[in-house]
Amino acid sequence: MLKKAPCLFGSAIVFGLLFAIGGVLLLIGVPLDRIINDQVISQDFLGYVRDENGTEVPNAMTQSWLHPPYSFQLNIWMFNVTNVDGILKRFEKPNLQQIGPFVFE
Numbered sequence: 001m002l003k004k005a006p007c008l009f010g011s012a013i014v015f016g017l018l019f020a021i022g023g024v025l026l027l028i029g030v031p032l033d034r035i036i037n038d039q040v041i042s043q044d045f046l047g048y049v050r051d052e053n054g055t056e057v058p059n060a061m062t063q064s065w066l067h068p069p070y071s072f073q074l075n076i077w078m079f080n081v082t083n084v085d086g087i088l089k090r091f092e093k094p095n096l097q098q099i100g101p102f103v104f105e
Helices: 002-042 060-066 083-088
Strands: 049-050 055-058 075-081 096-104
Touching: 055 060
Parallel strands: none
Antiparallel strands: 049 055, 075 096
């Protein structure tokens, strides 16, 4: 029974130190979180700003989002099944007719 007491005492000290270190890190982490949030908010964002005349114009980030420096093209191919009855009734292999590409820029 006496041999368990030092083990329990040592465990209590280790856990106490871990909780103390965790508490200090938590207190340091709260201001660190505010600093990080302030830095993120101060960076560029999508939106509009007012110019000298008072009109709203897109900011630089919104301009680069509206008009990216690369071209975007979407190609879509569709397929038409020409022997639907054969597939449903006789388990035939489907005959497909390719339609497309439909190009969107």
